[in-house]
Amino acid sequence: MSDTTKSMPAAAGASDMVARIKRYGVWIAAAAVLLVLPYIFPSGAAITTMCLMGIMIIFALSYNMLLGQSGMLSFGHAVYYGLAAFVTAHTINWAVKNGVPIPLPLIPVVGGLTGLFFGILFGSVSTRRGGTAFAMISLGLAELVYSSSLILRSFFGGEEGISADRTKLLRFFGYNFGPQIQVYYLIAAWCLLCVILMYAITRTPLGRMCNAVRENPERVEFVGYNPQFVRFIAFSLAGLFAGVAGSLAAINIELAQASFVGAAQSGAVLLAAYIGGVAFFVGPILGAVLVTLLSVKLSDFSEIWVFYFGVLFVTMILFAPYGLSGLLMMHAQFWSGPFGRRIARIGRLFGAYLIAAIPALIMLAGGILLIEMIHHVAQKGAEGANMHFLRRPYLTVNTYAALPWVGATIALIGGFFAFRFTWPTVAKAWNDALADTQRSQS
Amino acid sequence: MAELIIISTLNGVLYGLLLFLMASGLTLIFSMMGVLNFAHASFYMLGAFLGYQISQWAGFIPALILAPLLAGGIGALVERFGLRTVHKHGHVAELLFTFGLAFIIEEVIQIIWGKLSVDYRVPSWLDFPAFTIYATNYPAYKTFMLLFSIAIFIGLILLLTRTRAGLIIQASLTHPNMVGMLGHNVPRVFMMVFGLGTALAAIAGVIAGAAFVTQSNMAALLGPILFVVVVVGGLGSLWGAFVASLLIGLLQTFAIASDWSLYKFFGDYFTPTRGTILHDVWTVTIAQIGPILPYLLLVLVLILRPTGLFGTRET
Numbered sequence: 001m002s003d004t005t006k007s008m009p010a011a012a013g014a015s016d017m018v019a020r021i022k023r024y025g026v027w028i029a030a031a032a033v034l035l036v037l038p039y040i041f042p043s044g045a046a047i048t049t050m051c052l053m054g055i056m057i058i059f060a061l062s063y064n065m066l067l068g069q070s071g072m073l074s075f076g077h078a079v080y081y082g083l084a085a086f087v088t089a090h091t092i093n094w095a096v097k098n099g100v101p102i103p104l105p106l107i108p109v110v111g112g113l114t115g116l117f118f119g120i121l122f123g124s125v126s127t128r129r130g131g132t133a134f135a136m137i138s139l140g141l142a143e144l145v146y147s148s149s150l151i152l153r154s155f156f157g158g159e160e161g162i163s164a165d166r167t168k169l170l171r172f173f174g175y176n177f178g179p180q181i182q183v184y185y186l187i188a189a190w191c192l193l194c195v196i197l198m199y200a201i202t203r204t205p206l207g208r209m210c211n212a213v214r215e216n217p218e219r220v221e222f223v224g225y226n227p228q229f230v231r232f233i234a235f236s237l238a239g240l241f242a243g244v245a246g247s248l249a250a251i252n253i254e255l256a257q258a259s260f261v262g263a264a265q266s267g268a269v270l271l272a273a274y275i276g277g278v279a280f281f282v283g284p285i286l287g288a289v290l291v292t293l294l295s296v297k298l299s300d301f302s303e304i305w306v307f308y309f310g311v312l313f314v315t316m317i318l319f320a321p322y323g324l325s326g327l328l329m330m331h332a333q334f335w336s337g338p339f340g341r342r343i344a345r346i347g348r349l350f351g352a353y354l355i356a357a358i359p360a361l362i363m364l365a366g367g368i369l370l371i372e373m374i375h376h377v378a379q380k381g382a383e384g385a386n387m388h389f390l391r392r393p394y395l396t397v398n399t400y401a402a403l404p405w406v407g408a409t410i411a412l413i414g415g416f417f418a419f420r421f422t423w424p425t426v427a428k429a430w431n432d433a434l435a436d437t438q439r440s441q442s
Numbered sequence: 443m444a445e446l447i448i449i450s451t452l453n454g455v456l457y458g459l460l461l462f463l464m465a466s467g468l469t470l471i472f473s474m475m476g477v478l479n480f481a482h483a484s485f486y487m488l489g490a491f492l493g494y495q496i497s498q499w500a501g502f503i504p505a506l507i508l509a510p511l512l513a514g515g516i517g518a519l520v521e522r523f524g525l526r527t528v529h530k531h532g533h534v535a536e537l538l539f540t541f542g543l544a545f546i547i548e549e550v551i552q553i554i555w556g557k558l559s560v561d562y563r564v565p566s567w568l569d570f571p572a573f574t575i576y577a578t579n580y581p582a583y584k585t586f587m588l589l590f591s592i593a594i595f596i597g598l599i600l601l602l603t604r605t606r607a608g609l610i611i612q613a614s615l616t617h618p619n620m621v622g623m624l625g626h627n628v629p630r631v632f633m634m635v636f637g638l639g640t641a642l643a644a645i646a647g648v649i650a651g652a653a654f655v656t657q658s659n660m661a662a663l664l665g666p667i668l669f670v671v672v673v674v675g676g677l678g679s680l681w682g683a684f685v686a687s688l689l690i691g692l693l694q695t696f697a698i699a700s701d702w703s704l705y706k707f708f709g710d711y712f713t714p715t716r717g718t719i720l721h722d723v724w725t726v727t728i729a730q731i732g733p734i735l736p737y738l739l740l741v742l743v744l745i746l747r748p749t750g751l752f753g754t755r756e757t
Contacts, residue, residue: 073534075541125741128748132478133677135537136669137744143666144737151730152722263662267545274538307549314542318524321531375553 076142082261115243277323366411458691467639489644490651517640676753
């Protein structure tokens with residue numbers, strides 16, 4: 001071993017080293033970030049939010065194994081998440097009752113196996129066909145499971161759900177996982193592990209075949225693979241990771257509820273994955289972080305934040321089908337050439353964006369004000385004329401006066417036309433940046 | 443017993459016809475554009491709420507005419523400015539777009555009309571018992587719904603088979619390129635069909651909203667059943683959708699009227715211990731599992747006959 005190392009040229013050894021750092025450095029950096037995050041954001045609310053993010057990252061990435069990697073649009077991914085959460089809650093209760101020595105950090109394994117089991121069971125029915133048929137079958141199965149939750153009360157616990165006390169299990173090196181910070185590290189560890197595993201899967205021949213099935217199932221068949229089987233394997237594995245996420249969710253709030261298997265949960269993961277961008281591995285991670293953050297923060301500003309969420313989603317589908325990560329990657333191409341030139345190039349492009357952003361913000365403000373006023377007049381008539389815009393008392397608007405309505409309408413329409421007026425500027429800045437990149441490369 | 447069967451059959455056929463009003467539009471849109479409109483049930487809901495609002499202002503008959511026209515117009519706009527834009531990104535993007543649209547329509551309805559059910563009532567001139575079977579009064583409004591649905595159904599068949607517009611639509615279903623070559627504006631035909639389909643769903647909403655509950659969750663409750671109808675009938679088959687609508691309508695209506703359970707028949711011989719899953723299964727009545735019967739049917743059909751009852755094409 002040492003002989004071969006010595007006989008290798010020094011330069012090759014160095015490049016090998018660089019490759020290795022590139023390969024493992026990302027994960028080590030990710031682990032370091034996860035370790036220090038609670039010190040940067042030490043408040044209780046922040047740690048709770050980060051726990052939710054970690055769970056959502058696993059869930060969204062597992063969803064992307066279907067949508068992004070294999071081209072299967074599922075409307076029922078929460079089934080595996082939710083069923084695993086229930087089995088987790090039952091397992092904890094059973095272990096506590098019978099004194100079975102399982103520490104909490106191993107419980108997500110149970111959830112993962114549950115997800116895998118149901119993934120295999122339902123996958124064998126639903127993955128025979130891709131495309132629209134698959135989407136509808138996934139929806140039907142999700143409704144089937146959700147409706148059964150109202151019937152099988154001893155398993156799903158009816159309205160209250162199944163609660164489980166995570167602190168009563170066998171202690172893990174003295175930790176009882178009572179404080180939220182301990183749960184954070186548990187979730188962070190599982191999150192990192194699952195992300196690494198899911199990334200590794202994309203690099204295997206199986207991951208490549210999934211991509212091939214997504215692109216052209218007919219051709220996959222010609223090459224000699226069975227696309228149905230590839231879809232089935234991908235589906236089962238996605239069920240496994242969704243199960244881990246569901247299990248962590250049950251541990252996090254010490255409760256499993258029927259809403260965990262519901263359509264809203266399936267919709268949430270679809271939104272997270274898509275907004276982040278399904279074409280890149282990091283997309284769903286970005287999406288999960290953003291969607292969790294928005295769902296926690298937006299309710300501070302508006303009662304009807306879910307509506308804005310839906311509008312964001314549809315806007316992304318119409319204008320940025322590759323999601324946030326796609327937008328980032330579009331700009332990554334400008335990051336080449338001499339350092340000063342890179343900065344200048346991107347600076348000029350963002351200058352153009354800034355010019356476009358001003359009318360866009362005016363348009364948005366007008367639109368949001370109109371919608372909030374309509375909501376206030378239609379739903380909050382009893383509260384009188386005054387509305388706290390964005391729930392801020394210093395932004396009180398009189399909805400009975402004509403001025404706010406006229407002003408908001410002018411802002412919306414005028415903003416839109418001014419925004420359109422800036423598009424050629426942005427397009428020109430984009431083309432200039434592209435040309436500059438090509439010049440600096442040649 | 444005979445009374446129960448007659449009333450349940452009437453109600454089941456009525457429910458089935460309402461389902462078909464929606465499923466027919468969904469099927470037409472699917473056959474033509476290959477996109478399954480996730481928001482179809484949302485247009486049904488939109489029809490119900492618009493119908494409620496217009497009937498508050500102007501009465502039921504204007505609502506019955508204006509609400510479907512409005513909803514159909516919105517549907518046509520959605521096709522023109524939404525679906526046509528996402529079309530280039532593929533079927534998954536189209537499906538996702540309609541999913542997002544369903545989401546937005548539900549939120550908009552909550553913003554305007556709130557989360558609670560609105561007081562949408564049967565018009566007073568139709569609020570009387572039409573006839574009496576044994577001891578049950580059958581409401582005139584339900585008779586009206588039945589006849590109206592059948593009239594729309596016949597009208598749709600005549601439109602598709604006996605008019606020039608129907609011929610162009612039928613031709614565009616199978617040979618869109620050839621129809622384009624012959625000088626017809628195929629994208630406009632698509633837009634019209636999308637508008638027609640959503641208007642049909644809205645008609646169902648206007649007449650069903652008054653009889654049932656008009657609430658912002660009605661699309662989410664009905665949407666999945668609509669997909670079951672389309673899949674069970676066979677994707678793209680209008681006759682299949684008709685048969686499946688009636689089948690599911692009857693299935694659910696008869697299920698609600700039944701209190702059979704395993705316990706009722708075998709309770710004398712064996713009773714599982716309370717609090718176990720087996721006990722839940724043993725004591726659940728057919729009425730309670732009524733909501734999941736369509737989905738069970740869906741899974742069965744997919745295992746036994748993946749193309750659906752009348753379907754010929756694979757997706």
